[in-house]
Amino acid sequence: MVQHIRQAFNQAFTEEKYLHFLQSLNSKHPGAIDFRVAETPVFIPATFTSKMLGACESIVDVIIDKSFKKLTEKAVPPHLNVPNETNFTRCIAFDFGICLNNNGEIEPQLIEMQGFPSLFAFQLLYDDVLRQHFDIPQNFSPFFNGFDANSYTQILKKIIIGNVAPENVILLELFPHQQKTRIDFYCTKDYIGIETVCLSELIVENGNIFYVFQGKKTPVYRIYNRIIFDELLQQSDTVQQKAAAIFLKPVSAEWVPHPNWFYRISKYTLPFLQHPNIPETCFLDKVHPLPENLSEYVVKPVFSFAGQGVMIDVTKENIASIPDPQNWIIQKKVNYAAIIETPDTPAKAEIRVFYFWDDSWGRPKAVMNLARLSKGKMIGTRYNKNQEWVGGSMAYFEQLT
Structure with a gap:
């Protein structure tokens, strides 16, 4: 999207560089990246970023309004309503397509959003390794609002762990070592020091949750929840009975984020939004x-x-x-713009903007991102089989001084 940077990147690109980059990226946790990683990041001009964040902030205005819970009271399926809902979510992800408007101009358009985590830790590793193998201009950053790798790591740790000991916080997933996103679980431990635990391994006693840590039964005070109910509802009765004891009855642990926010901030919310960059x-x-x-x-x-x-x-x-x-x-x-030049056909792209919400902030803040490149009808690695210059990536945003 920034033509001279795109041309310079493509001219300097070699398959050998890309393979070395992949080797480095995989070396931290061999075999854990279970999706295609694209050959290139996306370079975003400041004008596009301003429009995209403007749309995000307009949605945040709706989310922080005192009427939001009333507006979304039917968003949470009654049979999946988890007790002890928090007043706000700890994180939001906004997905924007890079699109063409009726005048042939490039602009962001909101595709979906979710009050749920994304690859918050893996993207730190991605940025670090990518910069070791490719030249990224100094005035381009994957972060927003003045964050950098250190401050981002600190706020991620604060959001998830809070004021409790790391051993009393878990990343909760369903069969985590089989998930396509498992690399993010392992990176979460690397960066903030919490264990990933399968739902089936939890112990529930009178509303208190425990897991075995270093051979000892250890209480859980905060749950970094990564379980999607869609997947959970497809499991055996044994797994669902364990889930019911944890999700559908009051427990002493605090949810990060609370599962109800997965539904409140979702496709359900889109009909209530009006903005030029929201279809x-x-x-x-x-x-x-x-x-x-x-x-x-x-x-x-x-x-x-x-x-x-x-x-x-x-x-x-x-x-x-x-x-x-x-x-x-x-x-x-929306009309996705096939605008990312590649050695064969141009690619389309989507940007996911990460927002975090700390207790000390009056509203959530944009912090970082991921990007996905596609040459198919839909964005996502599962829809781009046998293609190159597609897959998981990152956007780098022009920083104006």
């Missing part, structure tokens, strides 16, 4: 009649994750077959 979105059951130009819309289930169930080529017959349209949204399609 028009409505609940499907509220749209009468349906638009004639359905090819210009995408239909998404509210309660799904990682693009599952999304209808891109929408027909009236598709929509008529949906039994619960109140749990679906219809969103105006």
Whole structure:
């Protein structure tokens, strides 16, 4: 997107450099990166960043308003409502496509958002290793609001661990060593020193949670939750019974973030937002009649994750077959810009902006990001098989002095 930097990067790129970069990236935890890592980062001009963060801040205004919980009271499925909900989430992720508007201009457009963690720790490693192998201009940074690697690590630690001992904080996941994002779990331990624990390993006694740490039964006071209910509900009765004891009954541990925020800040929230960089979105059951130009819309289930169930080529017959349209949204399609020059066809890109919310802040702050490159219909490594210059990446933002 910054033409002279893109040209310089591509001209200096070699397959050998890329392979050495991958070797270094994988050397920390061999075999743990279970997704494709792109050959290039994305270089973002300051004007684009300003528009993107402006859209984020407009959403934050809605989230911090005292009416937000009332507005989203139906967002949390009743059978998945977790007790002791916190007043706010500790983190938010906003996904923006790099898009073309009707005037042919590049602009950000919000695709989705989630009140849930992302690859917060792995991106630290990614930035560090990438800079060892490729030249990144000094006036470009993956961070926002003056954060750097040190201050980001400190605020990540504060958000997750708080004032308790690290051994009393766990990263909770379902079969974590089988997850495609497991590299982030291992990096979380590297950077902030907490253990990753499978749900099945927890011990619950009278609302208190324990795990075995260094051979000792150890109390859990804070849970860095990485479990997605979509996946949990597909598990055996034994696993779901353990989950019910932890998620559906009051426990003494504090959730970071609380699971209900996964639903409150999600696709469910999109119909309540209005901004030039947020596509028009409505609940499907509220749209009468349906638009004639359905090819210009995408239909998404509210309660799904990682693009599952999304209808891109929408027909009236598709929509008529949906039994619960109140749990679906219809969103105006955006025109992703195939603008990232690569050795063959240009790639599209999406940027995920990380927001953290510390107790001492009046509102959450943008801190860091990840990016994903695609040459397929959808963004995400699972949708770009047998392609190059696609996959997980990072955006570097122009810093104006």
